[in-house]
Amino acid sequence: MEQYWQKEIETASREQLTAWQNERLVNTVKRVYENVPYYRAQMEKAGITPDDIKSIDDLHKLPFTYKSDLRDTYPFGLFAVPMEQVATMHASSGTTGKQIVAGYTENDLAIWGDICARQLAAVGCEKTDIVHVSYGYGLFTGGLGLHRGARRIGAVALPVSSGNTARQLTIFQDFGSNILCCTPSYAMYLGESLEEAGIPLDKIKLKAGIFGAEPWTEEMRRMIEKKLGLKAYDIYGLTEIMGPGVAYECSCQKGMHVNEDHFIIEVIDPDTGEVLPKGSEGEIVFSCITKEAFPLLRYRTRDIGVVNYETCECGRTFCRMSKPRGRSDDMLIIRGVNVFPSQIETVLMREGHSPNYQLVVDRINNLDTLEVKVEVTADVFSDTVANLTKAEKKLADSIKSLLGVAVKVTFCAPNTIARSTGKAVRVIDNRKLH
Amino acid sequence: MTISQLSVFVENKQGSMSGIAEALAEAGIDIRALTIADTTDFGILRLIVRDPENAKKMLQEKNFVVTVNQVIGVEVPDRVGGLAKVLRILDDALINIEYMYDFLAIKEEKAYIIIRVENNAKTVELLQQNGIRCISDEDIVF
Numbered sequence: 001m002e003q004y005w006q007k008e009i010e011t012a013s014r015e016q017l018t019a020w021q022n023e024r025l026v027n028t029v030k031r032v033y034e035n036v037p038y039y040r041a042q043m044e045k046a047g048i049t050p051d052d053i054k055s056i057d058d059l060h061k062l063p064f065t066y067k068s069d070l071r072d073t074y075p076f077g078l079f080a081v082p083m084e085q086v087a088t089m090h091a092s093s094g095t096t097g098k099q100i101v102a103g104y105t106e107n108d109l110a111i112w113g114d115i116c117a118r119q120l121a122a123v124g125c126e127k128t129d130i131v132h133v134s135y136g137y138g139l140f141t142g143g144l145g146l147h148r149g150a151r152r153i154g155a156v157a158l159p160v161s162s163g164n165t166a167r168q169l170t171i172f173q174d175f176g177s178n179i180l181c182c183t184p185s186y187a188m189y190l191g192e193s194l195e196e197a198g199i200p201l202d203k204i205k206l207k208a209g210i211f212g213a214e215p216w217t218e219e220m221r222r223m224i225e226k227k228l229g230l231k232a233y234d235i236y237g238l239t240e241i242m243g244p245g246v247a248y249e250c251s252c253q254k255g256m257h258v259n260e261d262h263f264i265i266e267v268i269d270p271d272t273g274e275v276l277p278k279g280s281e282g283e284i285v286f287s288c289i290t291k292e293a294f295p296l297l298r299y300r301t302r303d304i305g306v307v308n309y310e311t312c313e314c315g316r317t318f319c320r321m322s323k324p325r326g327r328s329d330d331m332l333i334i335r336g337v338n339v340f341p342s343q344i345e346t347v348l349m350r351e352g353h354s355p356n357y358q359l360v361v362d363r364i365n366n367l368d369t370l371e372v373k374v375e376v377t378a379d380v381f382s383d384t385v386a387n388l389t390k391a392e393k394k395l396a397d398s399i400k401s402l403l404g405v406a407v408k409v410t411f412c413a414p415n416t417i418a419r420s421t422g423k424a425v426r427v428i429d430n431r432k433l434h
Numbered sequence: 435m436t437i438s439q440l441s442v443f444v445e446n447k448q449g450s451m452s453g454i455a456e457a458l459a460e461a462g463i464d465i466r467a468l469t470i471a472d473t474t475d476f477g478i479l480r481l482i483v484r485d486p487e488n489a490k491k492m493l494q495e496k497n498f499v500v501t502v503n504q505v506i507g508v509e510v511p512d513r514v515g516g517l518a519k520v521l522r523i524l525d526d527a528l529i530n531i532e533y534m535y536d537f538l539a540i541k542e543e544k545a546y547i548i549i550r551v552e553n554n555a556k557t558v559e560l561l562q563q564n565g566i567r568c569i570s571d572e573d574i575v576f
Contacts, residue, residue: 415497
């Protein structure tokens with residue numbers, strides 16, 4: 001039996017969804033025009049007023065919002081309510097320059113709780129279940145987002161937060177956690193730790209896992225499911241739009257349902273900005289239509305994906321977005337496998353290496369090669385070649401087991417990895433494909 | 435009865451060695467012996483210097499990755515067969531040498547080698563039992 005949190009909304013007809021979207025978009029545009037000087041200026045520059053936006057068919061007339069707009073208005077320039085109505089804030093540590101600050105009113109938090117509850121219901125969460133949240137708690141949206149969802153649904157919200165792996169395993173066994181929420185790489189690590197500790201799967205009660213906040217593959221999904229003995233679900237979100245729960249996977253696992261009563265999704269050509277026909281692959285763009293404090297319109301996510309409007313077998317009518325093929329600006333495809341610098345970074349952090357690294361991609365004899373250059377640290381360094389070579393090999397093996405792609409690890413001297421304006425140059429692609 | 439050795443990570447590219455040599459010179463560090471192990475990707479420069487702990491600090495301040503560890507300095511009779519005799523003792527005891535290099539003579543008719551093994555204490559004891567002298571930091575004349 002498919003479980004829903006708000007069945008009448010999650011299975012509403014397309015006509016009903018469109019009617020909600022039309023009304024909510026028109027109201028939101030009016031509200032930001034009146035309350036956010038930056039948005040008003042942008043709309044004036046584009047030669048439009050709220051009167052030009054009569055329905056979602058007019059959405060394409062609105063200018064895009066880019067990450068750079070968020071930086072330009074840092075910290076609170078795009079807030080659409082006065083500070084006395086802001087209930088809380090979250091922030092994402094942008095890799096480029098300033099962080100992004102998102103504000104939430106009480107009503108925004110209630111909606112966020114609802115959309116995370118929809119995800120929890122879809123994975124079969126009951127009121128008696130213990131929802132073990134191993135996302136970080138704090139300014140990061142992961143921890144508190146799923147926590148609010150678990151509270152909303154009436155399950156036990158267990159704020160374990162990230163880190164202290166031995167303790168996580170103890171809680172699995174002693175408390176009997178039923179649903180695990182964390183990043184896929186941490187889920188993998190927990191699974192490996194479980195194996196290393198020799199804890200058999202019948203000692204833990206995990207039935208489902210909700211994993212997101214970083215790119216992961218179907219291979220990783222299968223490995224996590226095997227290692228932790230649960231069914232793994234993908235959740236999508238970004239701080240700029242809400243946090244986790246913007247889109248969620250149902251039991252059919254054929255794409256993530258976009259919460260269309262709160263967000264409008266568009267797929268555009270990243271180069272021209274044109275809206276692409278339904279079913280095309282392109283950059284995902286979101287507009288918030290119910291958010292009060294921080295309602296971004298036509299936000300360029302840089303995520304590349306496809307949207308499917310066919311009704312899902314689970315009964316939900318919300319369209320489904322594919323697992324993003326990755327951020328358009330940093331994904332690499334190595335021998336057909338998607339590789340994200342963030343995945344490699346995760347391994348480096350986990351194994352105590354320097355966070356200063358660089359990926360060098362090349363194509364030799366028609367085969368892609370990936371070299372991971374890492375600045376050697378005093379902890380890893382040794383006076384013998386054997387030890388140092390062993391450390392390189394160990395790291396290469398760890399990266400391979402996560403990515404499924406063989407890499408060559410090379411240690412470099414400190415401060416040799418090129419940095420431009422403070423941000424490391426992460427990827428050098430020497431392949432000549434054109 | 436061991437001596438302190440300073441090891442420095444060296445990138446396998448032009449100019450790396452002179453960079454380190456200049457840093458050592460600026461820090462006023464006196465070198466007594468050196469060797470370099472090289473692989474296709476990187477090298478490890480090993481040095482016997484005066485005041486290795488201070489040298490380590492000076493190099494770290496200049497962003498080098500450095501470690502100090504203990505190696506054995508063995509006095510070898512400076513004549514044909516001198517080295518073979520020492521190595522035979524280690525070999526018979528199944529002691530594996532990770533690496534070795536020679537060292538400037540500090541007395542006439544004596545040669546010295548640096549050896550790196552897994553277990554310093556056991557190796558030094560074995561050599562001394564066989565009448566072979568091992569030197570310490572204090573024996574090194576700068």
